[in-house]
Amino acid sequence: MHDAPASHVKVIEGLEYVKRGADALTGDLYLPTDAHNVPCMVAVHGGAWQRGTRNNYRHIGRYLAHHGIGLFAISYRFAPKNRYPAAVHDARAGVQFLRAKGAGLGIDPQRLGIMGDSAGGHLSSLVALAGDNPEFAGKDDDAYKGVSTKVKVCVPVYGVYDMGAQWEFDQASRPALSGSEAFLGASFTEDPFLYHRASPINYATKSNNSTTFFMSWGARDDVVSPQQQSEHLLAALKRADFYVRTCVVDGPHFWLSDPLDEPGSFPGFLAPRLTRFLKERL
Numbered sequence: 001m002h003d004a005p006a007s008h009v010k011v012i013e014g015l016e017y018v019k020r021g022a023d024a025l026t027g028d029l030y031l032p033t034d035a036h037n038v039p040c041m042v043a044v045h046g047g048a049w050q051r052g053t054r055n056n057y058r059h060i061g062r063y064l065a066h067h068g069i070g071l072f073a074i075s076y077r078f079a080p081k082n083r084y085p086a087a088v089h090d091a092r093a094g095v096q097f098l099r100a101k102g103a104g105l106g107i108d109p110q111r112l113g114i115m116g117d118s119a120g121g122h123l124s125s126l127v128a129l130a131g132d133n134p135e136f137a138g139k140d141d142d143a144y145k146g147v148s149t150k151v152k153v154c155v156p157v158y159g160v161y162d163m164g165a166q167w168e169f170d171q172a173s174r175p176a177l178s179g180s181e182a183f184l185g186a187s188f189t190e191d192p193f194l195y196h197r198a199s200p201i202n203y204a205t206k207s208n209n210s211t212t213f214f215m216s217w218g219a220r221d222d223v224v225s226p227q228q229q230s231e232h233l234l235a236a237l238k239r240a241d242f243y244v245r246t247c248v249v250d251g252p253h254f255w256l257s258d259p260l261d262e263p264g265s266f267p268g269f270l271a272p273r274l275t276r277f278l279k280e281r282l
Contacts, residue, residue, distance in 0.1 A: 008033055009065040012105075017074065018093035018142060025090055027074035028054055030061035035106030039113070039282040040070030041155070042094040046118025046254075048179030049079045049087060056117070056257035060267055060274075063260055067275045069282065070107055072098060076123070079183040084198055085136055087183075091116075091123040092131050095151060096144035111282050113153035117256040118224065119179065121159015122200060125233070128154035128211050129203035151211055153281050155274065156200075157256050158217040158224050161233040163195040164188050169225050204236040213237055213244040214277045216270055218251035243281070247273050 012029040019025075032038060043061065045052040057073035064071050076090035095112060102109045116124030130136060131149030138145050160166045163180050167188040170178040180195070181187055188195050196202055217230040224230075226248075237244045249255075249266045260268040 009062050010035070011062075015072075017072075017097035018090065018144075020077065020090075020141070025075055025077070025093070027072050027094060028057070028061070029105065030057075030065040030071045030073070031106060032065050032068055032070075035070065037108045038068055038070050038106060039111035039152075039278065040072060040098055040102060040107045041153075041278070041282075042091070042098065042112070042114045042124070042151075043071050043073040044076065044091050044094070044114070044116035044120035044123045045073065046116065046120045046256075047078075049084075049119045049122075049183035050179060051078060052119070059258070059260050060256065060271060063271050064275065064278070067279075069275065069278050079179075080185070083185040084183050084194075087119075087123055088126055088136050089142070091127045092136060092149045093142055093144070095127060095131065095149045096142065096147040099147050100144040112151050113155065113278065113282050114151050115155035115157070116159065117157040118159060118253065119183075121156035122161065122163075125154055125156045125159055125161060125200040125213075126198070126203070127151070128213075129200050129208060133203070135197060153212050153214065153278065155214045155216070156233075157215075157270075158221055158226075158253055159200075159229065159233075160224055161199060161201045161229050163199045164192060165228040165232070166224065167195065169228060173222070201233050201236050204233065204240050204242065206240045209237075209240050209242045211242070212281045213242055214247070214274060214281075215244060216247040216249070216274075218249050218253060218255065218266070220251060221253045223253035245277055
């Protein structure tokens with residue numbers, strides 16, 4: 001498998017999608033060169049809610065664009081300077097921007113999805129499951145605050161879906177590096193209800209099951225427990241009658257940004273399966 005030929009893909013770098021005070025948040029948009037009414041994914045990178053770069057999606061963004069699916073890889077505000085729910089609002093704004101302005105870019109605003117890896121998996125699934133809830137909706141300074149964040153598909157990759165379980169996992173393995181505590185601004189023992197509200201799994205209900213899910217993770221992940229997170233969310237989605245498919249690889253954490261054409265590449269294994277799913281469901 002190879003990355004898409006440059007002649008088949010166009011990239012719009014540094015596209016502003018929302019203002020935060022005097023600062024602009026931007027993203028990179030990957031599209032087919034002749035994009036017209038194409039579906040599009042918002043992509044939210046990982047990094048423990050505190051670091052990372054949208055450039056992580058350059059390989060899979062080009063691949064999807066080559067196969068007729070757009071991808072908008074966004075930057076967002078980091079903790080601890082900007083704590084929860086700032087990054088949730090930023091991920092929401094990425095969807096709202098495409099729904100409001102996507103038609104002028106060659107995107108079908110009715111065929112939108114969201115994906116993310118690790119912390120981005122948390123943010124993307126939270127937006128997919130609860131983006132229009134009063135907890136997150138209606139920021140006064142958002143240009144498109146009244147625009148729905150409802151998406152057709154969600155693709156979380158080795159994400160965090162139960163914040164309390166992740167806090168406990170971090171305490172056992174690397175307490176000084178607890179991303180969940182840095183993001184939320186309190187420990188689980190100080191404010192368990194905050195962790196509950198910030199956990200995507202708690203919004204997986206039958207009344208909210210119109211979004212379809214394609215989940216992926218590494219079976220040997222020692223940063224985010226597959227059993228406590230991905231398998232737990234998968235079970236919750238199935239109980240609530242969501243349409244959900246999975247792609248499990250025999251890998252660790254931190255692999256979605258790898259080139260697709262390397263021998264044994266995990267994203268190279270994921271990409272054609274993901275593309276088939278998106279063409280069916282997006």
